[in-house]
Amino acid sequence: MVKVIGVRFRTAGKIYFFSPLDFEIHKGDHVIVETARGIEYGTVVIGPKEIEEDKVVQPLKPVMRVAGPEDDVIEAKNKEKEKEAFTICLEKIKKHGLQMKLIDSEYTFDNNKLLFYFTADGRIDFRELVKDLASVFKTRIELRQIGVRDETKIMGGIGICGRPLCCHTYLADFAPVSIKMAKEQNLSLNPTKISGVCGRLMCCLKNEEETYEELNSRLPNVGDFVTTPEGLKGEVSSISILRQLVKVIVTINDEKEIREYKADELKFKTRRKREKIKLSAEELKELEVLEKEERREERVSKLDDN
Secondary structure, three states: OEEEEEEEOOOOOOOEEEEOOOOOOOOOOEEEEEEOOEEEEEEEEEEEEEEOHHHOOOOOOEEEEEOOHHHHHHHHHHHHHHHHHHHHHHHHHHHHOOOOEEEEEEEOOOOOEEEEEEEOOOOOOOHHHHHHHHHHHOOEEEEEEEOHHHHHHHHOOEOOOOOEOHHHHOOOOOOOOOHHHHHHOOOOOOHHHHEOOOOOEOHHHOOOHHHHHHHHOOOOOOOOEEEOOOOOEEEEEEEEOOOOEEEEEEEEOOEEEEEEEEHHHOEOOOOOOOOOOOOOHHHHHHHHHHHHHHHHHHHOEOOOOO
């Protein structure tokens, strides 16, 4: 077992482990640590605790010090300098005629490196831009291309649910999201209904995936034949996943009738895994562009790289 603390360097960013040494550190404190990018100012989001050594990326770097009032002042000044750097970089991008959208700028705590995050449709030759920026800021310059998900994570916003975006408030990593998740939850496959602010599939589709898989495993498929409590044989016409209700077409006195039953009242062949989801030609065409962009998103660089 090894004693660690969890530190974040940006809102809803990844959590990195550091050794607290003999410092008295509490959740919510600010600390100065050394990362792959240089000296950084971070926020403690996980207080000192012991975890298994195989869960820690080695070597485990120690905390340099707990941030004091002077460090807080330096961090505040860096934030102001980042705004100025952002404006200057915008001007330089326009000067060089580059087709790129600047998203954010970020100084390391020791000002040893200045990072600029941007989005673009393809590869950008920004070598001359880097030289120009380096001559202005007299420090190491790094331009990092990010995807639209990371852009949204940085910028923030309000989702269709009316709440602040998950990625900007608490979601540290982007979990893979698929069209099948929407189908499993019986959602419309209209891209405008299942896409988030970033234009990609909504991350929250992942939140209830396991619940829907479990609920669906207790239900028959539409079109299956079941036996009702009265001993009648009928065909399933529709299901209510959350309410666990099933509407069955039964034949009584040569007349067809739709009756509703609780799933646990019916007899049918249960399956832990539901049949492979089949999409119509129209649905496939409608989702083709969205899936293509999902694959492209996975190839771009990630936001956090400490």
